Amino acid sequence: MDFVAFVDDPSEFNLSITMFSMDRQANEVFNEGKDSTIFAGSMGMIENVRYTHLLGNQTGDFWDFYEKNEEEINLAEKQAFATWVADCWKKADGQAITLPAYFSLHDDYESFDLKKNQWVTDDEKWSY
Secondary structure (H helix, E strand, C coil), X not given: CEEEEEECCCCCCEXXXXXXXXXXXXXXXXXXXXXXXXXXXXXXXXXXXXXXXXCHHHXXXXXXXXXXXXXXXXXXXXXXXXXXXXXXXXXXCHHHCCCCCEEEECCCCEEEECCCCEEEEHHHHHCC
């Protein structure tokens, strides 16, 4: 299972998370049968949640700071999202699921392995 976060334009501060069922070749798996007890495909888990808010008088200062520190901010934001998803995964007893499970930001080259609690590259993720 892949939980993929879609973060809109940074100025919008919106986050959506979709769960995808994937095969070992990194292809989405679809349920072509009629058994509704089998999950396959994708499912929106969280849609357009605003994760921060700037007051009008803070906007200029924020974007000045963001432009100077974009790489560090993006890394910290990515880790904060992964930590939050991993905490939710643990609270929901996600470890009871036997399938591999990962969290990533859309189009990122690495994912957070929710079973092993560590970052893995796409090559590592799909080489099982």
